Amino acid sequence: MTHESASAPAKKGAAMASTDLDALRVVGREIDGNVPDAAPDAAWDDRKLHYNLVNPSNRRKFTVIVVGTGLAGAAAAAALGELGYNVEVFSFHDVPRRAHSVAAQGGINSPRARRVDNDSIERFVKDTVKGGDYRGREVDAFRLGQEGVRVIDHMQAIGAPFAREYGGQLANRSFGGVQVSRTYYTRGQTGQQLEIASAHALSRQVAAGTCHLHSRQEMLDLIVKDGRARGIVVRDLVSGTVRAMTAHAVVLATGGYGHIYYKATLAKNSNATAIWRAYKRGAYFANPAFVQIHPTALPLMSQWQSKKILMSESLRNDGRIWAPKAKGDDRDPNLIPDAQRDYFLERRYPAFGNLVPRDVASRNIRERIEAGYGVGPLKNAVYLDFRDAIDRLGAKLVRERYSNLFDMYNEQTGEDPFTTPMRIAPSVHFTMGGLWSDYDMMTSIPGLFVGGECGWGYHGANRLGANSLLSGCVDGWFTLPYSVPSFLAGQLGEDVLPLDDPAVRQTVADVEGRIARLLGGGGVHPPDYFAEKLGAILDRYASVSRDPAELPDAIGQIRALREQFWRDIKVIGTGDRLNQELETAGRVADYLELAELLVLDALDRDESAGAHFRTDHVTEDGEAMRDDANWTFVSAWEAPPEAGPGAGKPIRNYEPLVFKAVPLQQRNYK
Secondary structure, three states, rough: OOOOOOHHHOOOOOOEEEEEEEEEEEEEEEOOOOOOOOOOOHHHHHHHHHHHOHHHHHHEEEEEEEEEEOOOHHHHHHHHHHHHHHEEOOOOOOOOOHHHHOOOOOOOOOOOOOOOOOOOOHHHHHHHHHHHOOOOOOHHHHHHHHHHHHHHHHHHHHHOOEEEEOOOOOOOEOOOOOOOOOEEEEOHHHHHHHHHHHHHHHHHHHHHHEEEEEOEEEEEEEEEEEEEEEEEEEEEEEOOOOEEEOOOOOOOOOOOOHHHOOOOOOOOOOOOOHHHHHHOOOOOOOOOOOOOEEEOOOOOOOOOOOOEEEOOOHHHHHHHEEEEEEOOOOOHHHOOOHHHHEEEHHHHHOOOOHHHOOHHHHHHHHHHHHHHHHHHHHEEEEEEEEEEHHHHHHHHHHHHHHHHHHHHHHHHOOOOOOOOOOEEEEEEEEEEEEEEEOOEEOOOOEEEOHHHHEEOOOOOOOOHHHHHHOOHHHHHHHHHHHHHHHHHHHHHOOOOOOOOOHHHHHHHHHHHHHHHHHHOOOOOHHHHHHHHHHHHHHHHOOOOEOOOOOHHHHEEEEEHHHHHHHHHHHHHHHHHOOHHHHHHHHHHHHHHHHHHHHHHHOOOOOOOOOOOEEEOOOOOOOOOEHHHHOOOOOEEEOOOOOOOOOOOOOOOEEEEOOOOOOOOOOOOOO
16 A cells, blocks of 8 residues: 555646655654454454543542533533543533534444344444544444444433334434434434433533533634643633633544534534644544535525525435526426436435435535535535325324424524425534544544544544444543543652643743734724635645645645635634624634635545545446545644754544455446
């Protein structure tokens, strides 16, 4: 395998010669994922058996910081607290349950094989690895499936009210990229119910005194000394106070960076500051260009719309996606007969139909829209039609399955999905990229762990629907409570870093200096002005498809916008009080740096894989064409060195990927 491939002469169709890429980045070294030397299906049991343990009486001597209270963060904090560790939990929300995990709608996967439809852990792994287009760790997928078997019982035990069949059995349904039913759900509120249950578990530990909750606190930097993560620096969002907290280990569970595209399905407060600050302190950033475009979001209905709204993938179980066969057909969709409708996913992918993976569905929907077959006032959508399901199942059953989603659509559009087909369009939704971590969820900085979407694990180049809630639960409840104590065992007898340590004082000073620089800008434009412009650049150049001939131009535009930001930014108010403009400005500043790495990663990875769809790497039938000989590895980007060879250029390290149980093959959903 030629991991140095991007330094060799560019292939036919590539826009940049290797010398041009060399001007943007440095190819680094091979890194070790610390994977157990065991068969893939035995790796997790082998690792757990060899983890170091901490005596229960010693656990209270260790302090662990957990940043974020979504599914992964709340679970990790509650589990570690239950075990007896001293846990300091930070959230920029007023209460833990407001974390963005509440936005997940359709369900959570678990390969429990309760439907007798030939599901199994092995089939789950195959679906996950194949769905991620062979750009994730196979052994991670096995852990996800193995621990996923007990996730449902655990979440039910702590209060999640899963839907049930008439006879009392837990209900499940299918999701994109699979041909079995392994998705458990609570109508279209699954993320909300799982998050409430996890937040309650965290609250129990807060009441017990093992977890200490710090609300309305935003992490603005990571404290590193002697190569180890030793704590964080936070700003109180109400008082503006900047302070440090030190610990024996730090867990980041701060979500994804999809809001870098500005108009995405994520909450407006979702951001990348915690992981980007960690990257600047030495943590590797894996596959930043792997960004998922969700196929079923509400289309933009006005240029003034601030974000997009997700409609659950579960709707594709019973809804049929189609576009008119004639361009510009403005008729009422109910007046367009079947003969004049193009059910294009069913036509192109008969085996999976409307349940193809998200990247495949999004590319096909975007292709229809851009080819002139879009519908709606702005011609920027296709139809998701429940007519046939209502005729087959009855309106009552359809309402039981999707009532809150139908109500939400009606509230946003004024249209009734029971009588008029929904209009849907692709939207940025999830990021498969994130901080690189080894098999134990520890980053390249010892003592810094990740959980949930802020890490890169499990999903490769495309996440299968309903694996997101699963990965957050598995990370928080069943992985970090094993791996973090194993690291802590080696620190027994060691105190946390004192707050007057020079490394702590310097990191606090760095944060205060950055805040002062943002507040001192004498420009005329608010932060959202730059956020929207950045989102437009990324949507144009690095969204559903990426043209290598245009990506260098995108990098130039991002650099110019970043220079303009620091020249023209205007942050009203002061730093000693609640100031949401200041919060936004700091997040946008980090996005302007991360965006360049995202585009560089898209340019560097000279292949198509899953959601990373390069226009110069396409099969004859229009699908993503991987280059397994040269690119079967994780790109783990290291922050640019300040001096010496390669100064100012990020370093692309790489971790080879090995597939033993699921052999490499071209994805086929037809």
